[in-house]
Amino acid sequence: MKKFLGPYKDLPNNVFVIFFARMVNSAGHFVMPFMAMFLSNKLGLSTEKTGYFMMLAAFAYVPGSFIGGKLADHLGRKKIFILFQSLAALSFIPCAFLGNSTVIPWLLILSSLFGGAAGPANGAMVADLTNSTNRKEAYSLLYLGHNLGFAVGPMVAGLLYKNHLPWIFIGDALTTFLSLILVAVFIPETRPDEEKIAEIHDDLEINERAEGGSLLSAMIKRPVLMTFLFCIMLYSFVYVQHLFTLPMQMQQFFGDDQGAKYYGFIMATNALTVVIFTTLVTKLTLKLKPIFCVALGGIFYAAGFGMLSSISHLYLFIFSTFVWTLGEILVSTNGMAYVANNTPVTHRGRFNAIVPIIAEAGHALGPLWTGKYLMTHRVLSVWQLTLYGAFFIALLLFALHYVENGRTQKLKQEEM
Template identity: 80%
Template sequence: MTVKSFLGPYKNLPSSIFVIFFARVVNSAGHFVMPLMAIFLSDKLGFSTQKTGFFMMLASLGYVPGSFIGGKLADHVGRKKTFILFQALAAFSFIPCAFLGNSQIIPWLLVLSTVFGGAASPANGAMVADLTKSENRKEAYSLLYLGHNLGFAVGPMIAGMLYKNFFSWIFIGDALTTFISITLVALLIPETRPDHEKIKENAHSLDINEKAESGSLLSAMAKRPMLIMFLFCIMLYSFVYVQSHFTLPLQMNQNFGVHGPKYYGFLMTTNALTVVIFTTLVTKITLKLKPIFCVGLGGLFYAAGFGMLFGIDRLHLFIFSTFIWTIGEILISTNGMAYVANNTPVTHRGRFNAIVPIIAEAGHSLGPLLTGKYLMDHSISSLWLLTLYGAFVVALLLFALHFVENSKLRKSEQEKLEQNLS
């Protein structure tokens, strides 16, 4: 068996994508802090459900100013410089937390880290778009998503084991692995931001929706109404998905008591292992399907996986539920960013990669806050019915957008055919 055949759908990707892949593996293996944030705030600091939701909302909102700054700098200064600077600042934010015990300062440092992380994210996304083309983006985002979860397969489990007796190492380990991943990018990836001459030189090879734009972010977005509607659907999906980091750990604590954090770590490991084992297979099966259709299909798996949490109380059923909604996560994550990249002008990749997380984080931000208030008067299990209905409706909206896109494409092809015949 050759190396290329072993790599399967990833065999023709550029080497720089594999460097980013390994960097994400390392970084995700040390992703200790954020998965346990809800448990930390409620358990170690004694916050109420509503106050925990408030700080998780602030952590998500931290992406907004960070993303705007990082996206602008990525387009005008460079992807690599912007990524290294803000990713390093995010790591530095964790280090004091290791020595502050149960200080009330820690939640604010965690919020600050998300601001810096939000600034690094657009540069990283623009870098990937620069290194790929529409023909291989599904495979590239699939590989990078796989790399994130290869590391994440062990990260939460290690964090869960460290939580009780070696809590400070959760912060130190997260920072150290982040610095290692930054070093890989710094040494092995060149600056990818194209200058004006290179943009003109490669203009003929870009799809129409990737052509250079001279206007602002808003003017470029206004020319892409389908993308705006797509991002609205992603925002609604994120409201559903964030429950896996807020409501699900609370439910595990409620059902399993002192074993809740450990069992929640098992679920997150199940999530990551499912991605590791099934991402390549899902990518192969759906390779010929349009990204927007695959994202709609992912919503059906969200509806089934999260919806079944309404009536279960056994660990093996929680694990099965995690497997189902993770298949939806694979479909949405690997195809969602490919769709966005295919509809982003080369001159605005940093800013577009800034606005996408902001829109998505609107669901992540509002989710914990609204959920926290909802849970004050309702049971945790009843919330899962809302996620079932919500994910199903969003899936239908995306299928409708897919139908509209296909109709426009057929009409355009028909017009071209008629022009050629005349």
């Protein structure tokens, strides 16, 4: 099978197991995409109450992530991942039998808490199973697996929602347990003990070597990584506009009915581009360093989103989506590879807890700040800001790439 997989053919078998596990789990991702609709339509909650519970579900992920990251570094990746992901799935099952009970929102929040705790352990597991020479391919494959599954999940959930609602909760839980069985059976515990860490010390990149101290102390020693994460946060502010500003623009240009229909075409283009072009983009950029690829992604963001300020035909909107989705592929597949390459082996769980929170802050703040901006500005002016913003961030990342190369060479010379 591997010979048909191009740049992925030399990855460890364990990475392929995680690929299938993520694809199965994402294919059963039924509940959360329909949470807002369920709370408002089925439970009859007001928009204010619905927003309140969705905010709590999002916030619950944060303490869960910190707890899971700490435990993954001290107790092991596999057991923590299986424990908390199982608890997240179990939280869905009662929802299938509670009808319109007001207990359901709290169970969904609890599931988000447990899911947050499982995430860092899973991320650390991937970092343990790979190294700096194959992480780009590994994260690309896992990104592809997630999107292959997610392309199916919401569609199936949409078919179940009207007449078979309990199966949304049961189906999400069952696919989660199926993915956990793959991990439980085929993936060993990956957390290295002290003896293993000493054994692999010389094989690790300088920034991956074991360290004592807290997460904060490890992060302070990595100013380039902190600047990189700040850039990713700004990227997410740009990227989230396809969920906030773009649908408003489509409605303004094409009317409510046609705008919604055409926006569906846009999202389908995004999904198809990810599925079809991820492997090709990975193959073409295989010899480029992750931080350089993330910077290159910003150029595609600038071009794809920037052109939205001056187009009005549907085929140009589709072309724009193709361009900015190429940027999404470059940023998503290389961003985590870069972080893993700069995370000490002793802190992988904790870094995988804090990194998504920092990186996705822009995703959370983007709609809020853009909404306030649009109270006094035209929609099209948002795209001019994304053009200049994404281009500036890309230039900063290219500069970081140059600085990092010089710093790495200096450290290697000092070791000799």
